[in-house]
Amino acid sequence: MRKLIVIAAFLIMGGLMWQIVAAHPVNPAQTLQLDYFPSLPKPIDGCAGTYTYDSVPLKNEKYIFVDDLKDLAFICVSGKEIALKKFKLLVFPGGKKTRTVYKGSGYEVILIVREVKQIGDEVTYLEGTIEVKYGQTSLKIKIHGEAGC
Numbered sequence: 001m002r003k004l005i006v007i008a009a010f011l012i013m014g015g016l017m018w019q020i021v022a023a024h025p026v027n028p029a030q031t032l033q034l035d036y037f038p039s040l041p042k043p044i045d046g047c048a049g050t051y052t053y054d055s056v057p058l059k060n061e062k063y064i065f066v067d068d069l070k071d072l073a074f075i076c077v078s079g080k081e082i083a084l085k086k087f088k089l090l091v092f093p094g095g096k097k098t099r100t101v102y103k104g105s106g107y108e109v110i111l112i113v114r115e116v117k118q119i120g121d122e123v124t125y126l127e128g129t130i131e132v133k134y135g136q137t138s139l140k141i142k143i144h145g146e147a148g149c
Contacts, residue, residue: 051145
C-alpha cells in the first residue's frame with residue numbers, strides 16, 4: 001500500500017512539475033550577443049571611443065561598444081540600443097591601462113583596455129576585453145578600437 005501511495009505522489013508531483021516547466025520554458029541555449037550599431041548613437045557627439053571584435057577591421061566601422069569618453073556608453077543587444085552610465089574607473093599604474101565599469105537597464109559592462117599606440121594627433125588605438133553581464137548570463141570577448149576627438 002505504501003508503495004502505491006509513493007508512486008501516486010511521485011506521478012502527481014511529476015505532472016505538476018511538467019506543467020510548471022511547460023508554462024515557463026527554459027532555453028539553455030539562450031546566449032548574450034552584442035550587435036553592431038547601424039550608426040553611432042545620437043548622444044555620441046565629438047570625442048568618442050569606438051570598439052569592435054578583435055577580428056573585425058576598424059575601417060569597417062562595425063562597432064559593438066561606444067562611449068563618449070566621459071560618463072556615457074552604449075551597447076546594442078537584439079537590435080536595441082542600451083544606454084549605460086559609468087559606475088567605476090580604475091587606472092592601472094603607468095596610466096596606459098584602464099578598467100571601467102558601466103551599468104544600465106540591468107546590464108553591467110566591464111571594459112578593460114590598454115593604449116597600444118597613437119594613430120593621430122588626438123586618436124589612440126586600444127586593445128582589450130569587454131565583459132557583458134545580464135542576470136545569470138555573461139559574455140567576455142576580445143576587442144580593439146580607437147578613442148579620441
